[in-house]
Amino acid sequence: xxxxxxxxxxxxxxxxxxxxxxxxxxxxxxxxxxxxxxxxxxxxxxxxxxxxxxxxxxxxxxxxxxxxxxxxxxxxxxxxxxxxxxxxxxxxxxxxxxxxxxxxxxxxxxxxxxxxxxxxxxxxxxxxxxxxxxxxxxxxxxxxxxxxxxxxxxxxxxxxxxxxxxxxxxxxxxxxxxxxxxxxxxxxxxxxxxxxxxxxxxxxxxxxxxxxxxxxxxxxxxxxxxxxxxxxxxxxxxxxxxxxxxxxxxxxxxxxxxxxxxxxxxxxxxxxxx
Amino acid sequence: xxxxxxxxxxxxxxxxxxxxxxxxxxxxxxxxxxxxxxxxxxxxxxxxxxxxxxxxxxxxxxxxxxxxxxxxxxxxxxxxxxxxxxxxxxxxxxxxxxxxxxxxxxxxxxxxxxxxxxxxxxxxxxxxxxxxxxxxxxxxxxxxxxxxxxxxxxxxxxxxxxxxxxxxxxxxxxxxxxxxxxxxxxxxxxxxxxxxxxxxxxxxxxxxxxxxxxxxxxxxxxxxxxxxxxxxxxxxxxxxxxxxxxxxxxxxxxxxxxxxxxxxxxxxxxxxxx
Numbered sequence: 001x002x003x004x005x006x007x008x009x010x011x012x013x014x015x016x017x018x019x020x021x022x023x024x025x026x027x028x029x030x031x032x033x034x035x036x037x038x039x040x041x042x043x044x045x046x047x048x049x050x051x052x053x054x055x056x057x058x059x060x061x062x063x064x065x066x067x068x069x070x071x072x073x074x075x076x077x078x079x080x081x082x083x084x085x086x087x088x089x090x091x092x093x094x095x096x097x098x099x100x101x102x103x104x105x106x107x108x109x110x111x112x113x114x115x116x117x118x119x120x121x122x123x124x125x126x127x128x129x130x131x132x133x134x135x136x137x138x139x140x141x142x143x144x145x146x147x148x149x150x151x152x153x154x155x156x157x158x159x160x161x162x163x164x165x166x167x168x169x170x171x172x173x174x175x176x177x178x179x180x181x182x183x184x185x186x187x188x189x190x191x192x193x194x195x196x197x198x199x200x201x202x203x204x205x206x207x208x209x210x211x212x213x214x215x216x217x218x219x220x221x222x223x224x225x226x227x228x229x230x231x232x233x234x235x236x237x238x239x240x241x242x243x244x245x246x247x248x249x250x251x252x253x254x255x256x257x258x259x260x261x262x263x264x265x266x267x268x269x270x271x272x273x274x
Numbered sequence: 275x276x277x278x279x280x281x282x283x284x285x286x287x288x289x290x291x292x293x294x295x296x297x298x299x300x301x302x303x304x305x306x307x308x309x310x311x312x313x314x315x316x317x318x319x320x321x322x323x324x325x326x327x328x329x330x331x332x333x334x335x336x337x338x339x340x341x342x343x344x345x346x347x348x349x350x351x352x353x354x355x356x357x358x359x360x361x362x363x364x365x366x367x368x369x370x371x372x373x374x375x376x377x378x379x380x381x382x383x384x385x386x387x388x389x390x391x392x393x394x395x396x397x398x399x400x401x402x403x404x405x406x407x408x409x410x411x412x413x414x415x416x417x418x419x420x421x422x423x424x425x426x427x428x429x430x431x432x433x434x435x436x437x438x439x440x441x442x443x444x445x446x447x448x449x450x451x452x453x454x455x456x457x458x459x460x461x462x463x464x465x466x467x468x469x470x471x472x473x474x475x476x477x478x479x480x481x482x483x484x485x486x487x488x489x490x491x492x493x494x495x496x497x498x499x500x501x502x503x504x505x506x507x508x509x510x511x512x513x514x515x516x517x518x519x520x521x522x523x524x525x526x527x528x529x530x531x532x533x534x535x536x537x538x539x540x541x542x543x544x545x546x547x548x
Contacts, residue, residue, distance in 0.1 A: 097499055103483055111501035117459070146420040148457035149482040149499040159459045182387070183422035185433045208423040209377055212486035225371055225423040227385035 004269050005030035005058040007202065007247035008037060011258035016041035018258075020049045026262045030056040030243045032202075033085065035078060047084055058243035059139065059200050060087040066123030067095035067116045067153065075127050082136045088242060089139035089199040090131070091175055094120045096150040102215075103150075116153045121163060124172065132171045139199035140164055141175035144183075146214055157181055157190040164197055173199025176235055177247070179206050179218050182226045191234040198240040203228065203273055204248045211251070218249045221268040228272045244273060278543050279304035279332035281476065281521035282311060285532035290315035292532075294323045300536045304330040304517045306476075307359065309352060321358055332517035333413065333474050334361040340397030341369035341390045341427065349401050356410045362516060363413035363473040364405070365449055368394045370424040376489075377424075390427045395437060398446065406445045413473035414438055415449035420488055431455055431464040438471055447473025450509055451521070453480050453492050456500045465508040472514040477502065477547055478522045485525070492523045495542040502546045518547060 006028050008019045016037050023031050031050065038046045038060070050057055063078035065071055082090040096102070097116050099109030110116065124138070131138050142160040143152035154160050157174060164172040174197050181187045183206075191198070205224030210217040221228060246265050253261055280302050282293045290311050297305050305324065312320045312334070324331055337352040339345055356364040370376070371390050373383030384390065398412070405412050416434040417426035428434050431448060438446040448471050455461045457480075465472070479498030484491040495502060520539050527535055 100482060100499065106482060106499070109499075111499060113456070113501060114504075144420065145418065145457040146484065146488070149480065155457050156459065162459075183419040183429050185391070185430065185436075206423065208374060208380060210420065210488055214420070214484055214488060225374065225380070225383075225385060227387060230388075 002027075002029050003242070003244045004028055004266065004274070005032055005056070005243035005245040006262065006265070007032035007059070007061070007245045008034055009061070010246055010248040010253065010265065011261055012254045014258050016046050017049055020053045020055060022258060022262055023055055024053050025259070026266060028262070028266070029054075030058040032059040032061060032245045032247065033057060033087070034061045035081060038081060038085070043081055043084055050085065056243065057085045057087040058245050060085055060090050062091040062093050062141075063138070064092040064152075065095035067098050067119045071095070071123055072126055075123070076130055079127065079131050079134055079136045083134040087136070089137040089173060091139050091141050091200065093141055093143065094152050094154050096148065096153060100150045113148075113153060120153060124163060124167075128167050128171050132168075137170060137173050137199050139173045139175045141177060142180055144180040156184055156186070157194065158186055161190060161194055161197060169196045173197045175200045175202060177202040178226050178228065178231055179204050182206055182231065188230070188234050191231075191238050195238050198235060198238055198242075200242065200245060201235050201240055202245045202247045204246060207250075216249050216251050218247070220248060220250070220253060220264060221246070221272045232273055244269075276301075276303050277516070277518045278302055278540065278548070279306055279330070279517035279519040280536065280539070281306035281333070281335070281519045282308055283335070284520055284522045284527065284539065285535055286528045288532050290320050291323055294327045294329060296532060296536055297329055298327050299533070300540060302536070302540070303328075304332040306333040306335060306519045306521065307331060307361070308335045309355060312355060312359070317355055317358055324359065330517065331359045331361040332519050334359055334364050336365040336367050337401075337412070338366040338426075339369035341372045341393045345369070345397055346400055349397070350404055353401065353405050353408055353410045357408040361410070363411040363447060365413050365415050365474065367415055367417065368426050368428050370422065370427060374424045387422075387427060394427060398437060398441075402441050402445050406442075411444060411447050411473050413447045413449045415451060416454055418454040430458055430460070431468065432460055435464060435468055435471060443470045447471045449474045449476060451476040452500050452502065452505055453478050456480055456505065462504070462508050465505075465512050469512050472509060472512055472516075474516065474519060475509050475514055476519045476521045478520060481524075490523050490525050492521070494522060494524070494527060494538060495520070495546045506547055518543075
């Protein structure tokens with residue numbers, strides 16, 4: 001199996017249909033889908049497209065935001081979509097401090113970080129049985145600590161594993177994303193600890209200096225500061241054999257011709273990841 | 275003792291002489307100095323000014339950058355300066371990946387993060403005896419993980435404590451800075467573990483969204499997302515009784531009248547820290 005998967009936000013301007021075509025054209029066997037793109041294409045149509053192309057769906061992005069108001073209904077819909085797509089996992093970006101809106105000035109919000117983390121545990125307890133019943137694996141994604149306030153109060157792999165621990169690994173796993181975790185002095189120990197909990201391995205580089213919008217600091221492998229080899233090795237030694245998704249949020253990559261992006265991605269993947 | 279200390283970069287446009295005057299005018303009993311400002315004022319003149327004003331020097335910023343070329347000579351000078359100033363500690367920002375220059379595009383550099391961390395341990399082993407002989411306390415500062423590549427490969431308090439462990443606490447301590455550490459799920463355990471190793475407590479807020487230059491994401495207490503009370507309590511319970519420095523890198527704060535900044539700082543300190 002070729003492990004390389006295109007996370008469709010790497011070619012953000014492509015629709016699901018275009019991204020599926022792109023994968024076929026470039027010999028990529030798996031795709032990570034985003035819910036809003038799936039909704040635009042239509043869920044049933046997306047299922048047909050990926051099946052027809054013989055693609056595996058390496059992840060659906062994303063559920064989560066469990067610290068926001070009434071998160072459960074939308075997460076159940078996300079789980080249903082992941083089930084329909086037979087996605088390897090539903091990526092869970094758990095949310096930041098209650099009331100903090102990504103990219104917006106602070107309004108009314110809570111500084112209670114411990115409380116926010118408790119909300120994540122509570123939400124997960126509600127959703128895990130629902131996911132298990134539908135054969136969907138939730139994948140908790142620790143995000144870089146610079147996103148703690150506005151996107152994810154899960155900031156390290158160790159912490160994500162603590163949250164996952166009450167559940168079977170096939171129901172609640174974790175995402176290992178090089179961008180978010182490369183700096184962590186404990187990351188190798190935690191990848192080994194994760195073992196069968198690793199539900200997704202996402203790769204991209206960490207740009208330095210960061211761009212003005214830190215959300216777009218993800219670069220093509222080789223364009224930033226990450227030493228991928230030890231991370232690749234650790235994930236393989238932990239037993240992970242699933243897809244390796246390239247997920248890049250980057251203004252220059254988004255502005256480039258998506259076919260060129262895929263060509264570069266395959267070449268960098270061959271050099272630095274495979 | 276009033277624990278409040280002005281880190282002079284909070285009033286960056288002030289010279290040492292002006293900052294000393296400002297502290298006296300506002301009843302602030304301690305100051306954190308920066309080496310370049312001390313050099314501009316002259317070391318002997320600075321010693322006279324702070325002595326004459328009866329100020330304690332809560333820190334000298336900064337030594338470190340141990341991952342760069344030939345770091346020892348400059349660090350020995352920094353230690354000598356800290357000794358002359360009778361500073362409570364010399365803050366050590368240990369440096370990023372070798373060859374990565376803060377704020378500059380990547381050139382020739384090393385991605386070997388483990389190797390960079392080893393350089394920090396080696397440099398510390400050279401400098402600790404020199405500092406001990408002069409009665410200077412080195413204070414290892416873990417920086418927020420977003421600065422791992424370009425400023426400090428020490429990213430958590432736990433990791434800083436691991437590096438400090440071979441040395442007596444009065445020779446190698448650590449800095450607890452709210453901006454850098456607030457997100458860490460292990461921070462309270464590590465503050466308790468730090469105990470007598472805490473050489474400096476620095477406070478400022480974490481702004482959200484971050485500004486375009488992430489170095490300037492430090493805000494006045496109350497302007498960002500940090501819940502200070504549990505951190506203040508943890509540091510006090512760990513036994514720390516030294517100065518609490520307000521260190522803010524922020525374009526708006528730097529543009530404001532420094533006397534207004536000090537008035538706001540005292541008021542926010544009274545409300546959120548003291």
